[in-house]
Amino acid sequence: MPFNSLIFLIFLAVIAVLFYAVKNASWQKYVLLAASFLFAFYFNYLSGIALAVICVANYGLLKKMFLQEKNRKYLYHIGLGFNIAILLGYKILQDALSDSQIGNLTGFDNSRWIVLGIGFYTLQIIGYYEEVYRRNATFHVTMSDFTLGVTFFSKLPAGPILNLKDNRQLVIKEPVLFSEARFSYALQRILLGLFKKMALADRLMPYVNGIFDKHTYHNGLMIYLGPILFTVQVYLDFSAYIDIAIGSARLFGINLPENFRMPLRAASIVDFWRRWHISLVSWLTNYIFYPVSYRYRKMRKKGLAIAILCTFIVSALWHGIAITFLIWAACHFTYIIVENLIFPKAKTDSGRHSRLAKIAGVFVVWHLVTFGNLFFRSQSLENVGRLFHDFGHLPFLYGQGLDFRTWMINGGGEIESEFNFRLSFLLCLLFLAFEKKINEYAQSEKYNIVYVSLMLILIAVFGMFNTGERFIYLQF
Amino acid sequence: MKKDPQQILVELHPIFHDVFNDPSLTIKPETTADDIGNWTSLTHMTLVAEVEKHFQCEFSFKEVMNFTNVGDMIQAIQHKLV
Numbered sequence: 059m060p061f062n063s064l065i066f067l068i069f070l071a072v073i074a075v076l077f078y079a080v081k082n083a084s085w086q087k088y089v090l091l092a093a094s095f096l097f098a099f100y101f102n103y104l105s106g107i108a109l110a111v112i113c114v115a116n117y118g119l120l121k122k123m124f125l126q127e128k129n130r131k132y133l134y135h136i137g138l139g140f141n142i143a144i145l146l147g148y149k150i151l152q153d154a155l156s157d158s159q160i161g162n163l164t165g166f167d168n169s170r171w172i173v174l175g176i177g178f179y180t181l182q183i184i185g186y187y188e189e190v191y192r193r194n195a196t197f198h199v200t201m202s203d204f205t206l207g208v209t210f211f212s213k214l215p216a217g218p219i220l221n222l223k224d225n226r227q228l229v230i231k232e233p234v235l236f237s238e239a240r241f242s243y244a245l246q247r248i249l250l251g252l253f254k255k256m257a258l259a260d261r262l263m264p265y266v267n268g269i270f271d272k273h274t275y276h277n278g279l280m281i282y283l284g285p286i287l288f289t290v291q292v293y294l295d296f297s298a299y300i301d302i303a304i305g306s307a308r309l310f311g312i313n314l315p316e317n318f319r320m321p322l323r324a325a326s327i328v329d330f331w332r333r334w335h336i337s338l339v340s341w342l343t344n345y346i347f348y349p350v351s352y353r354y355r356k357m358r359k360k361g362l363a364i365a366i367l368c369t370f371i372v373s374a375l376w377h378g379i380a381i382t383f384l385i386w387a388a389c390h391f392t393y394i395i396v397e398n399l400i401f402p403k404a405k406t407d408s409g410r411h412s413r414l415a416k417i418a419g420v421f422v423v424w425h426l427v428t429f430g431n432l433f434f435r436s437q438s439l440e441n442v443g444r445l446f447h448d449f450g451h452l453p454f455l456y457g458q459g460l461d462f463r464t465w466m467i468n469g470g471g472e473i474e475s476e477f478n479f480r481l482s483f484l485l486c487l488l489f490l491a492f493e494k495k496i497n498e499y500a501q502s503e504k505y506n507i508v509y510v511s512l513m514l515i516l517i518a519v520f521g522m523f524n525t526g527e528r529f530i531y532l533q534f
Numbered sequence: 535m536k537k538d539p540q541q542i543l544v545e546l547h548p549i550f551h552d553v554f555n556d557p558s559l560t561i562k563p564e565t566t567a568d569d570i571g572n573w574t575s576l577t578h579m580t581l582v583a584e585v586e587k588h589f590q591c592e593f594s595f596k597e598v599m600n601f602t603n604v605g606d607m608i609q610a611i612q613h614k615l616v
Binding site for chain 2 (some may be wrong): 126192193194328332342344347348349351352356358361365366372394398
């Protein structure tokens, strides 16, 4: 049930009607729980069963660990081992079973073996173990509240990853009454997500796939554009998913944390990581970077480098067991080391530098992130090698460089394809230029008929109405 | 050797100037990471290591993770110096 499908919108409307009809806090919670399991089972049986088993086992272990003084360490290690084994086992199985890497983004062919959201909610639960073990948080949650915190359908497929404090956001103590402000926020945020996914990200997809997967048709400029377009696509796609997740949750009075803060405007790499996939970065910082950097803090820069390396290795493994993810992580490790440990004084400080320096910073960060994404998106090192080869050996000039004999979603000839490409490019540029303002409208509790109408028109005119293209981050 | 919070704050200033590469930086007990652009997770641990070295003390991991502002750090240092 992709978020950009009609069935999801009907599902959301039916759940909302039921939720507000029951008018009782406990029943409202059970409506959301039932909806979440239905959502998981609808995806496939494996997802529903895995979710039930993982919730029951972890709740029991966490509760015991919280209440018992004696076996805390033992239970902590069992809990961590259990979840890490599930996560790693799943990643290894995925790698072995299929071509589930980022290249195969169309359809749901391998969905039988995808356990919806497992990479996200196992990390979330590992975070709970850390918090309870370190005694940073109490564990006074009921089984149903814990389960809802893990399974809630709008965050289930791809986060945001919650911590124990966030989990309390999902505890419904008082009956949630319908509010116009909440409805307006939900509608406007969901529309933004649909627009970003259908009218922007999905329009870029054929070109990105064409350049990365059918590289023999492309040369110089298009190969240079490929990773840039992918960077924009993956941002729009993932943030669109988050917009719909946050908007849907707000409909039920649940405030999910933000996951992006306009990362393509970052003027330094550290700034980029403060704006990109915030919930994952926050998890990695709290549970990998801080413990390792604390341990080696007396080694100063070397200790920090070890901690950064460990953080990126875990991040790469979480994305998948592949050399391309490790190289992507190595790129970002190098960027951070150079920016912060070798040339810390040259680092762009948003408070101190001129507008021109900031623009230059954004330009450099875009290229660095894009270079890393070349590996992130490519299915193998062989592909990367071929892209480099074609980039270097074929004409770079515009007239010769742009070749639209590419994999096209709509069929049609080269002229249509070229027009579509330019239109998609222009739409994305316009969106990124006015993103801040558009976000303000989308995140307002005040109903804005002009914004809503405009979004509906833009989706209707420019949206890709297919069967609901899969969100890129679903595979993680 | 016991030190009062004001004295600790004065001694913290050059450490902050050095770690955050900003000689004009002025800190108060209420100063948080949000007030200093460069106070990131990377500089946080460098700051902790420099403060430990200067005051010849050692913070626990829990203390380091619970510093919400400069005042918390001053309080922790004060406890160590008793």
